Amino acid sequence: MVKEIERAGIPVVQMANLVPVAKSVGSNKIVPTFSIPYPLGDPSRTEEEQWKLRYHRVGVALDALTVDVKEQTVFKVSI
Amino acid sequence: MNEENPGVEMFRQDIYIFKGGKSAASMRKDVKEMAEFGKKILNGEALLSAEEEGYYGRGIRKQVWLDPPVTAADRAVDMLLKKLNGQPFKTELPIPPKDNVPIAPPIKDLSKATIAIVTSGGIVPVDNPDKIQSASATRWGRYNVSGMERLESGVFKTIHAGFDPAVANQNPNVIVPLDALRAYEKEGKIGKLHEYFYSTVGTGTTQAEAARMAKEIIVHLKEGNVDGVILVST
Numbered sequence: 426m427v428k429e430i431e432r433a434g435i436p437v438v439q440m441a442n443l444v445p446v447a448k449s450v451g452s453n454k455i456v457p458t459f460s461i462p463y464p465l466g467d468p469s470r471t472e473e474e475q476w477k478l479r480y481h482r483v484g485v486a487l488d489a490l491t492v493d494v495k496e497q498t499v500f501k502v503s504i
Numbered sequence: 505m506n507e508e509n510p511g512v513e514m515f516r517q518d519i520y521i522f523k524g525g526k527s528a529a530s531m532r533k534d535v536k537e538m539a540e541f542g543k544k545i546l547n548g549e550a551l552l553s554a555e556e557e558g559y560y561g562r563g564i565r566k567q568v569w570l571d572p573p574v575t576a577a578d579r580a581v582d583m584l585l586k587k588l589n590g591q592p593f594k595t596e597l598p599i600p601p602k603d604n605v606p607i608a609p610p611i612k613d614l615s616k617a618t619i620a621i622v623t624s625g626g627i628v629p630v631d632n633p634d635k636i637q638s639a640s641a642t643r644w645g646r647y648n649v650s651g652m653e654r655l656e657s658g659v660f661k662t663i664h665a666g667f668d669p670a671v672a673n674q675n676p677n678v679i680v681p682l683d684a685l686r687a688y689e690k691e692g693k694i695g696k697l698h699e700y701f702y703s704t705v706g707t708g709t710t711q712a713e714a715a716r717m718a719k720e721i722i723v724h725l726k727e728g729n730v731d732g733v734i735l736v737s738t
Contacts, residue, residue, distance in 0.1 A: 426717065431605045433722045433726070434609075435730060435731070436611055437734075437735055440737065442738070450510060451604065453607045461667050462670075462672060463672060464736055465681050466671055466678030475675075476684075486734050490610060490611045490734075491610050491614050492610055493609075
């Protein structure tokens with residue numbers, strides 16, 4: 426789906442946990458998520474901490490939409 | 505592995521990967537072929553080409569003398585004559601077609617951009633009005649989030665059959681981060697959040713169906729003047 430969106434000329438960032446799979450399928454901009462069942466959450470943390478994780482990683486994805494990349498890029502997250 | 509399994513492209517050059525069916529239902533037949541091949545190796549029998557044995561080619565070229573011998577020059581000219589005459593021919597070295605998509609130009613001004621969320625995590629309204637399948641999906645849905653600050657538990661849920669849905673059902677924002685995007689919209693980091701999010705289920709869904717669904721979704725993205733997409737996978 427990511428490739429079709431990109432093929433249509435719309436910049437797209439994929440947030441995914443299995444980064445090697447996203448890469449092998451051809452996504453150009455990837456932001457790692459925390460896990461498969463809760464990509465932007467973590468039931469072992471408080472609501473406040475989960476919100477910070479979600480807010481941070483979504484922010485990285487939004488910024489990635491503005492970055493000019495020449496090859497497949499995995500963007501770093503810090504929370 | 506089935507040919508659409510990402511493991512094939514990742515590891516076919518490193519190990520023998522046998523061609524498999526679409527689901528575990530064919531495992532009995534598939535495992536038999538692997539076992540037969542294993543026996544051949546253990547017995548030191550001559551191994552045939554990848555195609556003949558039934559595994560994905562590893563890109564290893566093995567020189568074979570034809571009996572009776574036909575030189576490469578003759579084989580090439582024979583092939584060319586067949587091609588020119590519109591007759592069927594078989595290439596000795598298939599080159600896999602590349603499907604690299606040119607990277608879309610980045611957004612210049614995020615504060616003026618309209619952003620949309622697309623997900624393969626199966627987040628849908630609790631009654632699943634579009635009857636999206638929990639696996640091997642062929643349907644997708646778009647759901648209006650105008651006026652919503654976040655996705656509420658009990659209003660949205662996940663139907664994805666590939667993982668324990670408990671956390672996502674309790675807080676659907678962990679897959680479709682509406683709450684975070686609304687915050688960024690309020691702060692002015694993005695111009696606007698698109699009125700709809702688009703959803704389907706990724707597990708077992710073929711690449712062909714996913715590509716078709718994406719093309720249908722793109723029509724709506726373009727109508728909505730969407731400048732950028734965040735696609736959340738599970």
